[in-house]
Amino acid sequence: MSDRVFKAVVNDSKTKMERENAKGDKRTYSPxxxxxxxxxxxNAxxxxxxxxxxxxxxxHDDMNGYTLxxxxxxxxxxxxMRPDLHGAGVNAVLVGPGTGYKGKRYVRKNGKVYRYKYDGIRRRRNLRGNTISVDTRQINLTVVDKGARALGDIFGAGESSDE
Structure with missing residues (x-):
């Protein structure tokens, strides 16, 4: 029964944090x-x-008061999963750039490889419907209403373990 598990990825878009990239520039992100x-x-x-x-x-048991x-x-x-496909099954859909397809082609020119985005490019892709089923393994969630405790405290972010 280890099959019956979702991996939930909770994004706190209301909290902004800063970090430096490789160039030393400060960038904001949502944890x-x-x-x-x-x-x-x-089952719920x-x-x-x-x-x-x-x-x-x-x-999560400690996320009382949160709405996701x-x-x-x-x-x-x-x-x-694609929000405009109804049901839980897999459908072969002709899609343009968007969820499930970037819409770019690689072209060799003068010994280099360039990535082009042509107008009107479409491709048939297998995409899953918008309903969570037993075949779903990952669910992406975002915070709508915050609870009493911070998500960093609930999930233990920022704790360092010295060995």
Whole structure:
């Protein structure tokens, strides 16, 4: 029964943090936290769709008071979920640039490789529907309403372990 687990990636878009990139420039980002969802919480998420709001207690026991919105996910093979496809199955869809397809081609020119984005480029891709099913392995969530405790405290971010 180890199959019955979701990996939940919770993004706190309301909190902004800073870090330096390789060039030394300061960049802001929103922290993300990962946790596994199993048991009764697993069953509570089955049948939910992209865009639905769920209680934070369904994701982690300490997330009381949080409201989270489902923004996407993927199945066990890495096939992304798409919000405009209804159902839980896999569909072969002709798509342009967007979720599941970047729409770029690599072209060799003068001994170099360039990445072009042609107008009107489309490709048939296998994409999963917007409903969470038993085949879903990862769920992406974003914070709508915050609870009493900070997510960094709940997931233990910032703790350092000296060995």
């Amino acid at each position: 993300s936290y990962q946790t596994e969802v199993s048991g009764n919480n697993y 998420l089955l049948g939910k769709k992209i865009g639905d709001d769920v209680s934070g207690i369904n994701i 919105r489902i923004t996407g996910g993927s199945d066990k093979t890495g096939t992304p």
